[in-house]
Amino acid sequence: MKLGYYPGCSGEGSAIEYHRSTLKTAEMLGVELVELDDWNCCGATSAHNTNKLLSLALPARNLAIAEKSGLGDILAPCAACYSRHKGAEIAARRDDAIRQKIEEVIDMEFKASSTTISILEFLTQKVGINKIRDKVTQPLKGMKAACYYGCLLVRPVEYTGFDDPEDPQTMDQIVQALGAQALDWAYKTECCGASLATSRPEIGSKMIYEVLRNAKEAGAECIVTACPLCMMNLDMRQASAEKAWGEKFGIPIYYVTELVAIAGGTDPKEVGIDLHFVEALTYLKTLPAKALQMEAEAEKAKPQAKEKQEMDEEALKKKVAAFIKGFQKNPEKMAARFIDNEERAGILVELVSADEKKMARLAELMITDKGKAVKAAEAFVTGEIKKREKAKV
Amino acid sequence: MLGNTVVKLSIENNSAALLARIEKEAGTSVNLCYQCGKCSAGCPVAFAMDYTPRKVIRLLQLGMVDEALKADSIWICATCETCSTRCPRGVDIASLMDTLRREALAQGKITDKKVAVFNEAFLDGVRSFGRTYEAGLLMKHNLKTGQLFKDAELGLPMMSRGKVSLFPHKIKARNEIKKIFDRVNKMGGE
Numbered sequence: 102m103k104l105g106y107y108p109g110c111s112g113e114g115s116a117i118e119y120h121r122s123t124l125k126t127a128e129m130l131g132v133e134l135v136e137l138d139d140w141n142c143c144g145a146t147s148a149h150n151t152n153k154l155l156s157l158a159l160p161a162r163n164l165a166i167a168e169k170s171g172l173g174d175i176l177a178p179c180a181a182c183y184s185r186h187k188g189a190e191i192a193a194r195r196d197d198a199i200r201q202k203i204e205e206v207i208d209m210e211f212k213a214s215s216t217t218i219s220i221l222e223f224l225t226q227k228v229g230i231n232k233i234r235d236k237v238t239q240p241l242k243g244m245k246a247a248c249y250y251g252c253l254l255v256r257p258v259e260y261t262g263f264d265d266p267e268d269p270q271t272m273d274q275i276v277q278a279l280g281a282q283a284l285d286w287a288y289k290t291e292c293c294g295a296s297l298a299t300s301r302p303e304i305g306s307k308m309i310y311e312v313l314r315n316a317k318e319a320g321a322e323c324i325v326t327a328c329p330l331c332m333m334n335l336d337m338r339q340a341s342a343e344k345a346w347g348e349k350f351g352i353p354i355y356y357v358t359e360l361v362a363i364a365g366g367t368d369p370k371e372v373g374i375d376l377h378f379v380e381a382l383t384y385l386k387t388l389p390a391k392a393l394q395m396e397a398e399a400e401k402a403k404p405q406a407k408e409k410q411e412m413d414e415e416a417l418k419k420k421v422a423a424f425i426k427g428f429q430k431n432p433e434k435m436a437a438r439f440i441d442n443e444e445r446a447g448i449l450v451e452l453v454s455a456d457e458k459k460m461a462r463l464a465e466l467m468i469t470d471k472g473k474a475v476k477a478a479e480a481f482v483t484g485e486i487k488k489r490e491k492a493k494v
Numbered sequence: 495m496l497g498n499t500v501v502k503l504s505i506e507n508n509s510a511a512l513l514a515r516i517e518k519e520a521g522t523s524v525n526l527c528y529q530c531g532k533c534s535a536g537c538p539v540a541f542a543m544d545y546t547p548r549k550v551i552r553l554l555q556l557g558m559v560d561e562a563l564k565a566d567s568i569w570i571c572a573t574c575e576t577c578s579t580r581c582p583r584g585v586d587i588a589s590l591m592d593t594l595r596r597e598a599l600a601q602g603k604i605t606d607k608k609v610a611v612f613n614e615a616f617l618d619g620v621r622s623f624g625r626t627y628e629a630g631l632l633m634k635h636n637l638k639t640g641q642l643f644k645d646a647e648l649g650l651p652m653m654s655r656g657k658v659s660l661f662p663h664k665i666k667a668r669n670e671i672k673k674i675f676d677r678v679n680k681m682g683g684e
Contacts, residue, residue: 340647
C-alpha cells in the first residue's frame with residue numbers, strides 16, 4: 102500500500118517521536134509513506150482565528166500537491182493538521198465557489214479529490230486490527246492504558262465520522278490488539294486546553310490536571326495519545342500541572358504509534374521514548390513482570406475458587422446432617438423456629454418426619470437463608486392442610 | 495405567559511447586517527438556539543468565561559453583537575467543538591466563536607492581546623518560511639508580550655532533546671506562500 106504523508110511542522114520539532122514512530126509503524130505494516138513534496142504549514146489555530154480564506158488555502162496547497170503527484174489519500178498524524186486539511190477538503194467539495202476561490206489564491210488546480218486520514222483511521226481501516234495483531238512480537242501485556250482521543254480526532258463529526266464522538270473505540274481496539282488493557286474512563290474526549298496552556302496558563306493547567314487526575318482515578322498507569330498538542334500538554338507540562346495543583350502523577354504518556362512500533366519489536370529508544378519529559382522507559386520495562394504477576398494471580402485464583410466451592414459443599418452437607426439430627430431429637434422445639442402457631446407447627450413436624458426430601462430441603466434453606474426457610478415451611482403446611490381438607494370432602 | 499420563550503427584538507440595522515454576515519461566515523443561525531444550555535454544560539472552559547457559550551448566543555439573538563465581540567469568552571474558547579457536537583438544534587457554536595474572533599480582530603476589539611500577538615507571530619513565520627518556526631515564534635512572542643522567561647522550563651529540555659530547532663525549516667516555494675498571503679489580503683477573507 103502506498104499513501105501520501107504529511108508530517109506537519111511538529112513532526113520536525115516537538116513531536117519528533119510521533120514522526121519517527123509513524124514511519125516505523127508504516128514500515129512494519131508494509132505501507133509505503135510518500136512525504137508530500139515541499140509541503141507547507143496548515144496554518145493551525147492561528148490561521149483560522151485570523152482569516153477563513155487563509156485557513157482554507159494553506160492546507161489546500163498541500164492537497165493540491167497530493168493530487169498533482171497522484172498520491173490520493175494523505176495520512177496526517179497530527180490531529181490539528183488532520184482537522185485543518187479535512188476542513189479545506191470538505192469546504193471545497195461542498196461549495197464550488199469556495200473551491201474556485203481557493204484555486205485562485207493558491208494558483209494551482211485543486212479538485213478536492215484527495216482525502217485526508219487520521220492515524221486512527223489508517224491503523225483500523227487502511228491496515229486493520231488483525232494485521233496489527235499479527236505483527237505483535239512483544240505484547241504489552243500488563244499495561245493499563247487510558248486512551249485519550251481529545252478533540253479533533255472525533256470532532257466535528259462531519260470532518261471525522263470514523264468513530265463515536267462521545268465514546269470512541271478505535272484507539273482502545275489498537276491498544277488491546279497490542280496486548281494492553283484499555284481502561285474505560287470519562288475524560289477520553291475532554292479538551293486538554295490546547296494553546297490555553299500558553300496563552301492562559303491558569304486555565305490551561307487546570308484542564309491538564311483534570312485529564313491526568315481522571316486517568317489516575319480510573320486506574321490508568323499510562324495515557325495513550327494521537328495528538329502532538331495533547332502530548333505537549335500532558336507530558337511536557339505535567340510537572341507544572343503537578344506543582345500548580347499539588348498532586349504528583351508521574352504518568353508516562355505514549356503516542357499510539359510508539360506503542361505499535363514497540364509491540365512489533367522496535368527498541369523503545371529508536372522511536373524516541375527517551376525524549377519524553379515524563380520518564381517513560383521504566384514503565385515499559387516493568388511490563389513483563391506485571392504480566393507474569395497477572396498470570397500468576399489468575400492461575401492462583403482458578404483452583405482456589407474450585408477448592409473453596411468444594412469445601413463449602415462439604416461444610417453444607419455436614420450442617421444439613423446436624424440439623425436433621427437435631428430436628429429428630431427435639432421436633433417441637435425445632436418446628437417452633439419456623440412457625441409460631443402450635444397447630445401448624447405440629448403439622449410441620451408430622452410432614453417432614455415422614456418426608457426425607459422435605460426435611461433436607463428445609464435444613465438446607467435454614468442454613469443458607471432463614472427467611473426462605475420460614476416461607477417454605479409455611480407453604481408446606483398450607484399445602485398439607487389443603488390436601489387434608491380435600492381428602493375429608 | 496411568554497416569559498420563557500425567545501422574544502426576537504427588533505435589532506438596529508447596523509448590528510443586524512453585521513450579525514447576518516457573521517452567521518453567513520459561520521454557516522449557522524443563532525435563531526435556531528432555544529437556550530437549553532447543553533453547550534455550556536459540556537464546555538470544558540465555561541468555568542473561566544465571562545459569558546458562557548449559551549449567553550454569547552443570547553447576546554447575538556438580542557442584537558448585542560458588540561457586547562459579544564468584546565467578550566473574554568471568545569478568546570477562552572479552545573475550539574474543542576464539544577458544543578457544536580452536542581447542540582440539539584444543530585447550531586455550530588464553535589464556528590460562531592471562530593467567526594467572532596476574526597471579526598473582533600478585524601475591528602480591533604480584542605480583549606486578549608496575547609492571543610492576537612501569538613497568532614501574528616505564528617503566521618509571520620509561516621509567511622516567511624512556509625513552515626512553523628517554533629524557536630523564533632517563542633522568542634518573538636515572549637519579546638512582544640514582555641514575558642522573557644515564559645515557558646523557559648520547556649525551552650532548555652526541548653533543545654537538549656532535539657525537539658526544537660534553532661533555525662527555521664524553509665520550504666522551496668516560499669515565494670508561492672507569500673503570494674497566498676498577499677492574495678488573501680487583497681481579497682479580504684472569504
